[in-house]
Amino acid sequence: MISAEKIPNNVNLSGNKRLQRALEHWQPKYIQWWRDMGPQGFQDYHQVYVRTAISVDPEGWAHFEYVKLPEYRWGIFLADPVHDRRIGFGDFLGQPVWQEVPGEFRNQLRRLIVTQGDTEPASVEQQRLLGQRCPSLYDLRNLFQVNVEEGRHLWAMVYLLHSYFGRDGRDEAEELLERQSGNRDKPRILEAFNEPIDNWLDFFMFTMFTDRDGKSQLMSLSESSLDPLSRTTRFMLTEEAHHMFVGETGIARILERTCQLMKEAGFSGDVRKLGGIDIPTIQKHLNLWFSLSLDLHGSEVSSNAASYFANGLKGRAKEDTFDEHVVKDSYYSMEFFEGGKPVTKEILMRNAMNEVLRDWYVGDCAAGVVRWNRILEQHGFSERLRLPDRKFHRGIGMYAGFHFDPNGVPLTSEQWEQRKHEWLPSTADAEYLLSIMAEPIYEPGKFANYIAPPRRGINQLPIDFQYVRTEQ
Numbered sequence: 001m002i003s004a005e006k007i008p009n010n011v012n013l014s015g016n017k018r019l020q021r022a023l024e025h026w027q028p029k030y031i032q033w034w035r036d037m038g039p040q041g042f043q044d045y046h047q048v049y050v051r052t053a054i055s056v057d058p059e060g061w062a063h064f065e066y067v068k069l070p071e072y073r074w075g076i077f078l079a080d081p082v083h084d085r086r087i088g089f090g091d092f093l094g095q096p097v098w099q100e101v102p103g104e105f106r107n108q109l110r111r112l113i114v115t116q117g118d119t120e121p122a123s124v125e126q127q128r129l130l131g132q133r134c135p136s137l138y139d140l141r142n143l144f145q146v147n148v149e150e151g152r153h154l155w156a157m158v159y160l161l162h163s164y165f166g167r168d169g170r171d172e173a174e175e176l177l178e179r180q181s182g183n184r185d186k187p188r189i190l191e192a193f194n195e196p197i198d199n200w201l202d203f204f205m206f207t208m209f210t211d212r213d214g215k216s217q218l219m220s221l222s223e224s225s226l227d228p229l230s231r232t233t234r235f236m237l238t239e240e241a242h243h244m245f246v247g248e249t250g251i252a253r254i255l256e257r258t259c260q261l262m263k264e265a266g267f268s269g270d271v272r273k274l275g276g277i278d279i280p281t282i283q284k285h286l287n288l289w290f291s292l293s294l295d296l297h298g299s300e301v302s303s304n305a306a307s308y309f310a311n312g313l314k315g316r317a318k319e320d321t322f323d324e325h326v327v328k329d330s331y332y333s334m335e336f337f338e339g340g341k342p343v344t345k346e347i348l349m350r351n352a353m354n355e356v357l358r359d360w361y362v363g364d365c366a367a368g369v370v371r372w373n374r375i376l377e378q379h380g381f382s383e384r385l386r387l388p389d390r391k392f393h394r395g396i397g398m399y400a401g402f403h404f405d406p407n408g409v410p411l412t413s414e415q416w417e418q419r420k421h422e423w424l425p426s427t428a429d430a431e432y433l434l435s436i437m438a439e440p441i442y443e444p445g446k447f448a449n450y451i452a453p454p455r456r457g458i459n460q461l462p463i464d465f466q467y468v469r470t471e472q
C-alpha cells in the first residue's frame with residue numbers, strides 16, 4: 001500500500017488519489033528493478049547508515065538512520081514555492097510561471113524530463129558491482145548514499161510524469177525501468193550512462209564530472225517556466241552537492257596517498273610497485289570522464305536548445321546573473337574546425353545555449369582541478385592534473401569524428417590509434433586498478449592502500465564508525 005508514511009513527501013500524496021494509483025502500479029516495479037539492478041550483494045543482509053530526506057527544511061533533510069537498502073524511504077519533494085514567480089527568460093519573459101504543462105510544449109517538456117530521469121537509474125546500474133571492491137566502509141556507505149539519492153531523483157521525475165503527462169507519462173515512467181545501462185538493445189539515452197564503472201577511480205571521476213553535469217543541467221532546468229519542474233530540480237540540487245563532494249574528496253584522498261607513496265618510492269619511483277595509483281593513470285581517467293561529460297551538454301549549435309530557451313523551458317545556469325534575458329539579437333563567437341583549421345564564427349546566442357552551459361561547466365570543473373593540484377603542490381611535486389581541451393575525445397557535436405590530443409592539436413586516425421592510450425585508460429590500466437581493488441575492505445576504520453582516510457566521518461561520527469553493518 002502506498003502511504004505518506006512510507007513515502008515522505010510534501011506534494012500532498014495522501015490527498016491525491018490519482019498519484020497514489022499511478023505509484024501503486026509503478027512502485028513494485030521500481031523495487032524489483034532496485035533489487036535486480038541496484039547494489040549487488042547488499043540487498044538483504046546489510047544495514048546502511050544513510051541520510052533520508054523526510055522534509056525540505058534543513059533538519060528534515062538531514063535525517064540519518066540505519067536502513068536495509070530496499071526499505072529506503074524514497075520520497076517526493078519540491079523546494080518551497082517562490083511567491084509570484086515569473087518567467088525569467090525567453091519569449092514569455094515576465095509572465096506568470098506555469099503550474100500545468102501547456103499543450104504546445106508538452107512533447108518538449110516530456111522529452112527533457114525523460115532524458116533527465118533516464119540518467120538516474122542508469123547511474124545506479126553502472127555502479128552496482130562497486131560494493132564488492134570498496135576501499136572502506138566509509139566509502140561503501142557513500143556509494144550507497146549516492147545510489148539511493150539517484151533512485152530518489154528518478155522518483156522526482158516519475159512524480160512529474162505521473163502528475164502532468166497522463167497516460168504517456170505513465171508509459172514513460174515504466175520505460176525508465178526497462179532501458180538498461182550498456183544494454184545493446186535497450187540502452188540508456190545519453191552515452192556517458194552506458195559506460196561501465198567497475199573501479200573506484202572511475203566512480204570518483206564520475207561523481208566529480210558527470211554529477212557536475214547533473215548540477216549544470218539541473219541548474220538550467222530549475223530556471224524553467226514549468227514551476228513544478230523548477231521546484232523539483234531545485235531540491236535535487238541540494239543532493240547533487242553531496243555526490244560531487246564524494247567525487248572530489250575521493251580523488252583528493254587518492255592523490256594524498258599517491259603523494260605519500262611517491263615519497264616512499266623515492267620521488268621518481270613507480271608507485272604501482274607500492275600498490276598506489278600513479279598520476280598519469282589518474283589523468284587518463286580524468287580525461288575520460290571530463291570528455292564524456294562534455295558530450296552530455298549536447299551539440300555546440302542546437303536548434304533544440306534555442307527552442308528550449310525561447311519557450312522558457314530550460315534557461316542558463318544562474319539566469320538572474322545575466323543582464324539580458326530575451327537574448328534575441330546577441331551572438332556567441334564559436335570556434336569551428338574547418339579544413340583542419342580553427343575558424344571563428346558568430347552564432348545566434350540562442351542556438352549556442354548548450355555551449356553557454358558547457359562554458360559554465362568547464363569553469364566549475366577547472367576550479368575543482370585547481371583544488372586537487374594544491375595537494376600535489378603541498379607535497380612538493382611538480383606534476384599537475386589538467387582538463388584536456390574541449391575538442392579531445394568528443395562523441396557528440398562538431399568535433400565528433402575528428403581526433404585531437406589533450407592540447408587540442410589535430411591528429412590523423414592513425415596517430416590517434418597509436419597514441420590514444422597515452423591519454424585514455426588502456427586494458428592494462430583497467431586490469432591494474434582491478435588488481436588493487438580485488439579485496440574489499442569491510443573492517444571499520446581500515447582503508448585500501450591506494451587511498452588516504454577522509455578528514456572526518458559522516459554526521460560527526462568517527463571515521464571508524466561501522467557505516468555498513470550486517471543485520472543484527
Ligand code: BYC
Pocket residue numbers: 112113115116119120123150189190191192210211212213214215217218295296297298299300301302303304305314354396
Ligand atoms: N548522448 O541539439 P542536440 C545527471 C542527442 S546528468 C546521446 O545536440 P539537445 C546525472 C539529442 O537527444 C544530467 N545522444 O542536443 C549525473 C538529440 O537527439 P534527437 C542529465 C545525445 O537536444 C550523474 C541529438 O543528439 N540531464 O543528472 O540540446 C548521475 C541532437 O541534439 C547526447 C539532462 O540531460 C548524448 N550525450 O540535448 C545521475 C537534462 N547529447 O532529437 C544523474 C535534459 C545530445 O536528434 N536534457 N544527444 O533524437 C537536455 O537538456 C538535453 O536533451 C541535452 C542536450 C543536454 C541532452
